[in-house]
Amino acid sequence: MSEGSFIKKELYAKVKLVELIKRINTRYRYKDIELWILGSKVEPWTSSIDLGRVEIDLKRTSHISELREILAIERSRGRKIALIPTMGYLHQGHLALVERAKQTGAFTVLSIFVNPLQFGPHEDYSSYPRDLERDAHLAEVAGVDVLFHPTSEEMYPWPMVTYVEVCQLDRVLCGAKRPGHFRGVATVVSKLFHIVQPDSAFFGQKDYQQYLIIQRMVRDLNLPIEVCPVPIVREQDGLALSSRNVFLTAEQRQEALILSQSLDEAEKILRAGERSARLLETHLREKISRGSQGMIDYVEIRDAQDLSEVINIERPVLVALAVRFGSTRLIDNKVLEVESLVENDDEI
Numbered sequence: 001m002s003e004g005s006f007i008k009k010e011l012y013a014k015v016k017l018v019e020l021i022k023r024i025n026t027r028y029r030y031k032d033i034e035l036w037i038l039g040s041k042v043e044p045w046t047s048s049i050d051l052g053r054v055e056i057d058l059k060r061t062s063h064i065s066e067l068r069e070i071l072a073i074e075r076s077r078g079r080k081i082a083l084i085p086t087m088g089y090l091h092q093g094h095l096a097l098v099e100r101a102k103q104t105g106a107f108t109v110l111s112i113f114v115n116p117l118q119f120g121p122h123e124d125y126s127s128y129p130r131d132l133e134r135d136a137h138l139a140e141v142a143g144v145d146v147l148f149h150p151t152s153e154e155m156y157p158w159p160m161v162t163y164v165e166v167c168q169l170d171r172v173l174c175g176a177k178r179p180g181h182f183r184g185v186a187t188v189v190s191k192l193f194h195i196v197q198p199d200s201a202f203f204g205q206k207d208y209q210q211y212l213i214i215q216r217m218v219r220d221l222n223l224p225i226e227v228c229p230v231p232i233v234r235e236q237d238g239l240a241l242s243s244r245n246v247f248l249t250a251e252q253r254q255e256a257l258i259l260s261q262s263l264d265e266a267e268k269i270l271r272a273g274e275r276s277a278r279l280l281e282t283h284l285r286e287k288i289s290r291g292s293q294g295m296i297d298y299v300e301i302r303d304a305q306d307l308s309e310v311i312n313i314e315r316p317v318l319v320a321l322a323v324r325f326g327s328t329r330l331i332d333n334k335v336l337e338v339e340s341l342v343e344n345d346d347e348i
C-alpha cells in the first residue's frame with residue numbers, strides 16, 4: 001500500500017471515529033456499533049485506538065455477557081477492576097465513590113440498578129427517581145469506564161430461590177424496620193460481584209449498615225474483593241446527599257437539617273463527658289421531635305464495628321438516625337470515637 005493511500009485510509013478512520021464518538025456522546029448503544037479500521041475489526045469497547053489516537057471513553061451496556069467481554073479484555077491487559085454499585089439518579093455522593101475508585105487506577109464499573117428485591121411491598125420501588133441519560137452523562141464526565149445498567153429481566157430472568165443473608169447485622173436499625181431489605185441488598189451485590197468479579201468495591205458510609213453487611217459477607221464467603229468505605233458527602237448546610245432528597249418539599253428539606261444537626265449535637269454532648277447511650281438517644285429523639293415534624297423511625301447508638309447494643313459509650317459508636325418527612329424516609333449517621341474526642345480536648 002502506498003503511503004498516500006495509507007494516510008487517506010487513516011484519515012477516513014479518524015473521521016469515522018469522530019462520528020462514532022459523537023454518537024457515543026449522545027446515545028451510545030453498545031450493541032449498535034461495529035468499527036472497522038484499515039480492514040480490521042476493532043472491538044467497540046476498546047478504550048484507546050492507537051491508529052486514531054482517540055480515546056473512546058464511555059461504554060455502556062445492559063447485558064451481562066457484554067460486560068463480561070469488556071472486563072475480560074481489560075483484565076487481560078492487566079487492569080484491576082473497581083465496582084461502584086448504585087441505584088442511579090446520581091449525585092455528588094455517588095461521584096465521590098467514583099473518584100475514590102479512579103484514584104486506585106482501576107478500570108471503573110458503575111452499576112445502576114433499582115433492585116426490586118430490596119424494596120418492601122409498600123415502599124417506593126416504582127416511584128424511586130430514575131434518569132438513565134442524565135446518569136450516563138454524569139458518569140461519563142466523572143470518568144467512569146463502563147456503565148452497567150441491567151434491566152430487572154437481565155438480573156432476575158427467572159424467579160429467585162437463592163438468597164444471601166448476612167444474619168445478626170441485618171436484624172437491627174434499617175434491617176429491623178425494613179424486613180428483607182438487606183437480604184435483597186446482599187443478594188444483588190453478591191450477584192454483581194459474581195458478574196463483575198471486581199478487585200475492589202466502593203460503598204458510601206451514608207449507608208453504614210449496608211457497608212458493614214457487605215464487608216462481612218465478603219469476609220464470610222472468602223470473596224477476593226477489597227470493600228472500600230467512602231465518607232458521607234453533604235450539602236453545605238449539612239444535609240446528607242441522597243437520591244430521595246428530590247422528594248422533599250422546600251419545608252421538609254429545611255426540617256431535614258435536624259438530622260445532621262442532631263449528629264453534631266451528639267458529638268458535642270459526648271465531648272462534654274456524657275457516656276450513657278440511652279440518655280444520649282433520648283436527648284436526640286427529643287431534639288428531633290421538638291425541631292421538626294419528622295416521624296422518627298429510629299434513633300440508636302450502637303457499636304460501630306458489629307452494631308451490638310451499647311450501654312456505656314467507651315468504644316467507637318455509630319449514632320444512627322432514620323426519620324420520615326412526609327413519605328420520604330431519610331437516614332443519616334456519624335461514627336464517634338470517645339478517645340479521639342478526648343484527645344482533641346487535650347490538644348485544645
Ligand code: AMP
Nearest residue numbers: 086087088093203204206207232233241
Ligand atoms: P444508592 O444509589 O442510594 O443505592 O447508593 C449507592 C452508593 O452510594 C451506596 O454505597 C451509598 O452508600 C453511596 N452514597 C449514597 N449517598 C451518599 C452520600 N451522601 N455520601 C457518600 N456515599 C453515598
